[in-house]
Amino acid sequence: MMKNESVINVKNLTKEYVIEEKESGLWSAVKSLFKRKKRKIVALDNISFSVNEGEFIGVIGPNGAGKSTLMKILTGVLFPTKGHVSVNGKDPHKNRLEIAKEYGVVFGNKSNLLWDIAVIDSFELSKSIYKIPDHVYEENLKYFAKNLGISKLLKQPVRKLSLGERMKCEIANAFLHNPKLVFLDEPTIGLDVLSKDSVRSFLRKINKERKTTIILTTHDMKDISELCERVILINEGRIIYDGTLSDLERKFYSKRKIRILFSASYPKIEEFSADGVLHVEKNGEEYLLVVELKKIKLKEFVQKILSKYKVADFHVEGIELAEIIKEIYRK
Amino acid sequence: MLISYALIKSKLISNFAYRWESIGVILASAVEMLIVFYLWSAIFSWNNATEINGFTLTSIITYSVVAIFIRLICDTVIDGEMNYDVKTGDIIVMLSRPISIRTHYLSSAIGYFIFNLLFKFPLAFVIAILIGIIIPGLDTFLLFILSIFNSFLLLFAICFIIGSLAILLNEETWSLWFLIDALSLLFGGFFIPLVFFPDWIQAISYLLPFHAIYSTPLLIYVGKTSGIDALLSIFVQIVWIIALFIIGGFVVEKGLRRIEAQGG
Amino acid sequence: MDSIKLYFMFIKARLMERLEYKTNFMIYIVPSVLKHIIEIIVLWFLMIAIVEINGWTFAELLLLNGVASLVFSSLFLFAGGIRNVQKYIETGDFDIILTRPVNPLIQVVTSDFWIDEIGGFIISVIKILLALALLDVQLSLPIIFSFILLIICGFITIFSLILIIATIAFWTVKSESLLRATIEMSTFAKYPLEIYSSNLIFLLTFVLPFGFASYYPSEVILEKGILREFVFLGPILSFIFFILSYSFWNLGIKHYTSTGS
Numbered sequence: 036m037m038k039n040e041s042v043i044n045v046k047n048l049t050k051e052y053v054i055e056e057k058e059s060g061l062w063s064a065v066k067s068l069f070k071r072k073k074r075k076i077v078a079l080d081n082i083s084f085s086v087n088e089g090e091f092i093g094v095i096g097p098n099g100a101g102k103s104t105l106m107k108i109l110t111g112v113l114f115p116t117k118g119h120v121s122v123n124g125k126d127p128h129k130n131r132l133e134i135a136k137e138y139g140v141v142f143g144n145k146s147n148l149l150w151d152i153a154v155i156d157s158f159e160l161s162k163s164i165y166k167i168p169d170h171v172y173e174e175n176l177k178y179f180a181k182n183l184g185i186s187k188l189l190k191q192p193v194r195k196l197s198l199g200e201r202m203k204c205e206i207a208n209a210f211l212h213n214p215k216l217v218f219l220d221e222p223t224i225g226l227d228v229l230s231k232d233s234v235r236s237f238l239r240k241i242n243k244e245r246k247t248t249i250i251l252t253t254h255d256m257k258d259i260s261e262l263c264e265r266v267i268l269i270n271e272g273r274i275i276y277d278g279t280l281s282d283l284e285r286k287f288y289s290k291r292k293i294r295i296l297f298s299a300s301y302p303k304i305e306e307f308s309a310d311g312v313l314h315v316e317k318n319g320e321e322y323l324l325v326v327e328l329k330k331i332k333l334k335e336f337v338q339k340i341l342s343k344y345k346v347a348d349f350h351v352e353g354i355e356l357a358e359i360i361k362e363i364y365r366k
Numbered sequence: 367m368l369i370s371y372a373l374i375k376s377k378l379i380s381n382f383a384y385r386w387e388s389i390g391v392i393l394a395s396a397v398e399m400l401i402v403f404y405l406w407s408a409i410f411s412w413n414n415a416t417e418i419n420g421f422t423l424t425s426i427i428t429y430s431v432v433a434i435f436i437r438l439i440c441d442t443v444i445d446g447e448m449n450y451d452v453k454t455g456d457i458i459v460m461l462s463r464p465i466s467i468r469t470h471y472l473s474s475a476i477g478y479f480i481f482n483l484l485f486k487f488p489l490a491f492v493i494a495i496l497i498g499i500i501i502p503g504l505d506t507f508l509l510f511i512l513s514i515f516n517s518f519l520l521l522f523a524i525c526f527i528i529g530s531l532a533i534l535l536n537e538e539t540w541s542l543w544f545l546i547d548a549l550s551l552l553f554g555g556f557f558i559p560l561v562f563f564p565d566w567i568q569a570i571s572y573l574l575p576f577h578a579i580y581s582t583p584l585l586i587y588v589g590k591t592s593g594i595d596a597l598l599s600i601f602v603q604i605v606w607i608i609a610l611f612i613i614g615g616f617v618v619e620k621g622l623r624r625i626e627a628q629g630g
Numbered sequence: 631m632d633s634i635k636l637y638f639m640f641i642k643a644r645l646m647e648r649l650e651y652k653t654n655f656m657i658y659i660v661p662s663v664l665k666h667i668i669e670i671i672v673l674w675f676l677m678i679a680i681v682e683i684n685g686w687t688f689a690e691l692l693l694l695n696g697v698a699s700l701v702f703s704s705l706f707l708f709a710g711g712i713r714n715v716q717k718y719i720e721t722g723d724f725d726i727i728l729t730r731p732v733n734p735l736i737q738v739v740t741s742d743f744w745i746d747e748i749g750g751f752i753i754s755v756i757k758i759l760l761a762l763a764l765l766d767v768q769l770s771l772p773i774i775f776s777f778i779l780l781i782i783c784g785f786i787t788i789f790s791l792i793l794i795i796a797t798i799a800f801w802t803v804k805s806e807s808l809l810r811a812t813i814e815m816s817t818f819a820k821y822p823l824e825i826y827s828s829n830l831i832f833l834l835t836f837v838l839p840f841g842f843a844s845y846y847p848s849e850v851i852l853e854k855g856i857l858r859e860f861v862f863l864g865p866i867l868s869f870i871f872f873i874l875s876y877s878f879w880n881l882g883i884k885h886y887t888s889t890g891s
Contacts, residue, residue, distance in 0.1 A: 052889060112728045114887055128887065135731035145726055151647035163639045164732055192650060390807030394814030400830075401817060408684050408825035419679060537654055541746075545661035548668040563675050 042216055042248045043086035043109065048118035050079040050104055050272075078104040080272040081118070088215070089246035091238075093253065093263035093280075095360060101272040102252045106220055109250070110140060123216065136165060139209030143221030146201070147208055148193045154204045155189040158211060165212035172211070179207040182237050199230030206234060210241060219251045223258055235261050256356045270364055280356075287359045291333060291351055293324040295340065298347040325354075370465055370473045377477025388485045395438045395486075396493045402430040402557065403497050419561045425588045426559070428499040432587050433556050433580055438490055439482045440518040440579075442475040448529025449540045457533060458625065467533075467618055468526065468611075475522045502587055509596050513583035516603035520579045523610035530614055533621030536628075549574070555581030575606040636732055640740035644711075648745050659749035666699060666753045686822050689764035690852055696757030698819040698844035701784045703750040705792065711741035712792055716799040716806045724886065735793075735879060767851055780847035783868040787842040788816075790868070790875035797875075800882035812838070819844040842868060 053073050079101045086092060096102050107113040108120060111127035111134060120127060123137050141147065148157040162172050180186035183203045193201060202222060209217055219238075223231045239262055242249055251258060259266055259280065266283065268276040276283065290313065297320070307315045307322075311330025316323040326336065333351070340346065354362075410416075410423045421429065448471060451457045460470060502510065524546055532539040550556045552567070554576030560568050571577045582599045585591040591599055670692065677688040686694075715738055718724040727737045762769070795809050819840040823831050834841040846864055 107725065110729050112725050112887060131728065132731050132733070135729055138729075140729050142726065145721075145723060147726055147729075149643055149647060151650045152643060156643060156646060160639060160643050163636065164730060387807035390809075390811035390814075393811040397815050398817060401821060404825045404827070404830075405683070405821060409680050412682065412684050413680065537657055539657060541658040541661045543661075544665045548661075548665035551672050552668050558672060558676055562679050567675070 041085040041087050042090075042123060043084075043250075044119070044121045045085065045109075046083050046119040048079055048082050048105075048108065048120055049077070049116050050101075050108060050113065051116045052076045052078060077272050079108070079115075082269075082272070082274045083118075084267060084274060084277055086248060086250070088248055089242070090265060091242045091249045091251070091263050093251050093259040093266045094269060095253070095259065095266060096269035097364065100269045102269055103220065104272075105269070106218055106250070106252065110138065110218060111135070136212070137214055138216040138218060139212065139214040140218045141202075141205045141209045141220065141222050143202075143219075143224045146193065147205055148201075150194050151192050153190050153192055154185070154196075157193065157204075158189075158208060161208055161211050167212045171213060175207075175211055175213070179210075182240055183207055184233065199226045202226060202230065203234060203237075206237065210247070213245070214247070216248045217250070219249065219253075221253055222251070223253060223255050231255075231257070238262055256360070260356050268360065268363060276363060283359060284356070287354045287362070289328045290354050291326050291328060292354060292358075293326065293337070294348075294350040294352070295322045295324070295346060296320055296348040297322070298345045300344065302344060368469060368472065369476060370469055373465075373470060373473035374477040374480070377474045378480055381478060381481040385481075385485050391438065392486055392489050392493075395434050395490055398434045399431045399493060399497055402434065403427055406430065419559070420590075421559065421561075421588075424498070424500060427497065429559055429584050429588050430557050431494050431497055431499050433584055435490055435494060436514060436517060436580060436583060437556070438486055440479070440514065440521050441482065442478060442518070442522050442525050444471050444475050444522060445525040445528040445532075445543055446540050447471065447474060448526075449532045449538055452529075452532045452536065453538065461622070461625070467622070468615065471526060471529065472522060475518075475525075479518055500588065502589065506586065506589060506592065509600070510583055510587045513586055513596075513600050513603060516600060516607060517579045517583055519607045520575060520603065520610065523607060523614055524575070526614045527610065527617055530617040530621050534617055534624055536624070546576075550576045550580060553577060554579055555584065559584070575610060578603045578606045633733055633736055637736050637740060640732075640736065641708075641743050644740060644743035645745060648743060655746055658746040662747070663749040663753050666750060666757070669695065670757065684822055684824055689761050690848075691822070692757060693761035693765065693851060694822065694844050694848050695820050696754055696761055697781060697784070697847050698816065699750065700754035700758060701781065701788060701819075701843040702813070702816055703747055703754050704785055705788060706744055706747040707751055709739045709789055709792075710744045710747070711739045712789075712796050713806065713809060714738060714741045715796040716809075719799050719886070728883075728887070734883060735876070762851070765851070769851075773850060777847060777850045780842075780850055780864050783864045784843040784847055786872050787839045787868040790871045791838060793875040794878055797879045797882040800886050816840055816843065839867070839871065 053075050082105075094102055094105065104113065108115055109122055109127060111122075111129075111131035114128035122134055125134055127134050148154065149160065158172075158176070161167070167175075183206070185200075185203050185207055188196060188200050188204060193204065196204065206219070206222060209219070223234060226234065235258065238249065238251075241247055242262075249262075251263065253259065263280060265279050266276065267274055301317075301320070302322075304315050304317060307324060309331070311327045312324060313327055314323070314325035326333070337349070337351075340349075406423060406427050410418070416422060418426070448457075451460065460467060463470070525543070528539050528542045528546070531537075531542070551558075552563070553571035553574050555571070556576075556579075560571060560577060560581050563571075571581075578599075582591075582603055586596045586599070673691060673695065674688060677683075677691070683691065715724075718727065718738070718741075724734075727734050730737065792809065792812065795812055798808065799806070815838065818826075818834060823834060823841055823845045826834065831841070834845075842864060
């Protein structure tokens, strides 16, 4: 059955805060009893997007770009200044308690599980809170044991677990009640490589098998490249890119990075300027050029350099995702 | 060295951030002082008395209010601090520093004491005056100040023992303070002078340090002890201070042995 | 009702946490129980000297003290978590509370289950029973019923007061010391209201209703005839007060969800 309704629908969402300027010192403290300077911050500026069922979306942006604000609005923890938000067809803020049953959430730096009791006891508590039927509960426990490898962790109190182990349990807890939508806020932060891998394969699997819609915010580009078909880039409260990862790469894939180490006579940077040379940089002895393949024939270009100068070493590389993102933000 | 000025200063500054929270504690003390005022006034008027157990209405109100005052100012939170450091493991870091544990906490307590003087004393003093306590003469006042200082050291010594027990037993011992507080009610002459209690209780109280914390300075303040008697009671305070410091030192030593063996 | 079941589930989880903790119960229970006992001993000796305070005998004062300590012990025991509001707001943990499909107030109230306070609770009950025995009062079923009812009203009233003060944290984030001070103010409740000035009596009935924590329930038994009217208003007043404080709490949440702190 085709789902025409989107799971998340955001239209013209704007979020503004008014904060009071705090100053230090005794005199300011006294002044602040009477009048406080106020400043308006625009956390999100007229953003719109929608998410369909089963999508796995990555949300990227520098710190302070508005990612957490967006997450909070989608979960109903914050309400918008302007615009419309609908999650599962409802206004998340007005129906906060109701939609809380329909999604799962993991905040990377905070814990949803109770600290001092065994993981399984926290799961039991979640079972009561979300009214999970027995058979669903048992099934999921088996599923997590198999795909996240947490069965030996269940009897231990959360505080005794390593960060990686704890995060796996938090993720299991988020999926425990079979939500159609899961928000993951920096779930792989601070995890070792092995844990990251197992978390990623779990998320990939559950997204494919259960068509769970997943919204992931992260700073780790590998999370994005391994899991998300679609990325949303946010900067300063605005969406600056919303599209598939492959489109993003294709746009930049026609660019190449060339690193050249000259053995003698260092050329001036201006010597390389030509149509199609997008960027020239000199870092000590190494030169970095970025060229657009649509305008420059790579073979000719390189041969020209090799014949004109004495070259000790050179590399040609594609653009990494992290660099692509940086590029976009630089604009 | 016995105290570290640097530590005193840093504790004073760090407590400064909590100066607004003091309002809560001052309020609580103000409430207690008001209760004391109403309670004794009611008792005296009901019984149509001018004197009970040798105390007039003003002198007993003064006694009780100043008792609350002493507790407010001399309050040291060292037992809580030490417990916290044991729990978080910070106590081990302290062992690697060149100052002794007692020096560390005594300096911290003095820092807090100065903080109390600066932020709690003024407001509480105003309230006490409004209630109408007696202001003593200068020589009484000087003796009083001296005995207050001893009370502070006594409270510190007791809290230090409680904290050291935490180091020794690796358990949370801060609730023992409730015990001390309660015992001060009975054996310390806090709020109700010792003469109100039967002789056998008064006898026991002289075997315990609590009377030296409250009863001693309070009786000096209201003029019940003066001259030689006052100096004698101050001497008794000093004896208790030394005794408690020795006990504290002993407990903390044992505690440190345990940490060295177990690693905290 | 659902909320009640969830309340007990959370309490159960917190109890499990507390039992996991290595800290010895006795180190809290023994001193706190002793503190209660010594309070009574001091009162006893005071009364020997004074015989009566404003016509209140030792047994009557014991009842007053017992009811007050029962109400406050119960608050520590069953709703102790309310102290954590400021902490949750400061650390942003309140966001997590809002993402769970459970009433945030229940989550906050159950965030701490200080089972150690059970000692104080039991001794408060003992104080009351002792006082009743000493008083040699005729206890009929209606009297017992209204006594217990008013104690519960006292609990609700003080809980509402504490809720209001805790809610301030949504705006100033500095309610904790005020909260502690309010609990300290509970000492007012341990003494007969008549000794206070009429302004103070008004304050303690309508503004900071500590009167309900001890005086009015005790009136049911003692029938001193003073301020008796308020006894009957008890349930209504505490109910209204709770509604007010709960609305204020929701207002606080609304403010939190608009600024996100």
